[in-house]
Amino acid sequence: MDVRDLTGKQVLVTGAASGIGKETALACARRGANLVICDLDAVGLSDVEKTIHELGRDVIASRVDVSDAEQMRAFAEAVHGQIEAPDILVNNAGVAIGGRFQDTSIEDWNWIVGINLMGVVHGCHHFIPKMVERGRGGHVVIVASAAGYSASSNLAAYNATKFAVLGLGEALQDELRGDGIGVTVICPGIIDTPITRSARLRGEIGTDKARERMVAAYRKRNYTPARVAGNILKAIGRNRVVAPISAEAWLMYYLKRFAPWLMRRLNVLLSNIQKRQLNND
Numbered sequence: 541m542d543v544r545d546l547t548g549k550q551v552l553v554t555g556a557a558s559g560i561g562k563e564t565a566l567a568c569a570r571r572g573a574n575l576v577i578c579d580l581d582a583v584g585l586s587d588v589e590k591t592i593h594e595l596g597r598d599v600i601a602s603r604v605d606v607s608d609a610e611q612m613r614a615f616a617e618a619v620h621g622q623i624e625a626p627d628i629l630v631n632n633a634g635v636a637i638g639g640r641f642q643d644t645s646i647e648d649w650n651w652i653v654g655i656n657l658m659g660v661v662h663g664c665h666h667f668i669p670k671m672v673e674r675g676r677g678g679h680v681v682i683v684a685s686a687a688g689y690s691a692s693s694n695l696a697a698y699n700a701t702k703f704a705v706l707g708l709g710e711a712l713q714d715e716l717r718g719d720g721i722g723v724t725v726i727c728p729g730i731i732d733t734p735i736t737r738s739a740r741l742r743g744e745i746g747t748d749k750a751r752e753r754m755v756a757a758y759r760k761r762n763y764t765p766a767r768v769a770g771n772i773l774k775a776i777g778r779n780r781v782v783a784p785i786s787a788e789a790w791l792m793y794y795l796k797r798f799a800p801w802l803m804r805r806l807n808v809l810l811s812n813i814q815k816r817q818l819n820n821d
């Protein structure tokens with residue numbers, strides 16, 4: 541798909557009130573697209589809605605919990621009452637949990653699987669059939685993570701959901717090829733967004749000090765969600781199936797493929813550094 545000019549296209553973004561979703565929605569609006577946006581955060585969503593209006597684009601905005609099957613069904617019905625089908629569907633809404641498997645509760649698992657995996661399943665289930673039926677192609681984006689191909693302690697639940705949606709994206713890419721619908725799984729590295737504040741932290745890293753250290757590290761890395769949004773559009777334009785974003789995401793991608801033993805050693809090194817920091821707290 542030519543993403544340089546999205547005039548007349550309909551782009552749907554989940555989790556559009558903040559971070560990567562917000563910047564992706566705005567980047568598409570700046571290139572001429574009309575938007576459908578949803579999020580749990582009604583206040584943040586209405587700010588984004590206002591900005592899209594100011595850019596002169598149409599926008600449908602709804603407070604929706606992507607993990608709720610019934611809410612997503614009703615949302616899709618309402619959207620399809622106004623537009624035929626999205627041209628680009630961006631399954632972005634997501635949450636994070638930091639902590640070892642042994643410190644992660646079943647409630648935590650239900651929360652993260654409900655949003656990061658089932659939220660994407662709901663988005664695809666309700667919107668892809670109309671894209672296929674319309675017969676004019678399009679593009680499906682799944683925002684996974686570099687944690688979708690590189691696992692480490694303290695990310696067990698997050699890793700599990702992101703590995704899952706990467707697999708879903710690869711399967712969908714195969715399934716939808718004949719319909720002219722591309723599928724791209726976006727795998728960002730360390731991106732400075734409010735997720736560092738909303739992430740649940742469990743076990744020994746569940747302290748204010750550990751959170752502040754993480755917030756500071758993400759800030760220092762200084763890779764902005766706006767830059768991710770630009771790269772998402774590039775990846776759609778190139779019809780990439782898996783798109784690592786940021787240098788660390790590319791490094792992990794290649795290490796995992798060509799030197800998995802080095803990846804494991806790097807994980808041991810990083811986890812030893814973290815243990816030393818926690819001991820010093």
Ligand SMILES: NC(=O)c1ccc[n+]([C@@H]2O[C@H](COP(=O)([O-])OP(=O)(O)OC[C@H]3O[C@@H](n4cnc5c(N)ncnc54)[C@H](O)[C@@H]3O)[C@@H](O)[C@H]2O)c1
Nearest residue numbers: 555557558559560579580605606633634685728731733735
């Ligand atoms: N920030 C990073 O370093 C990073 C790295 C890799 C992948 N990602 C992924 O990028 C995506 C966006 O994250 P972000 O960093 O922009 O975080 P963010 O917290 O800024 O944005 C996430 C948005 O999703 C919304 N959301 C959460 N639960 C929801 C639900 N149940 N229903 C609807 N909306 C919901 C939030 O309200 C928020 O607006 C996520 O899938 C995340 O896993 C982020």
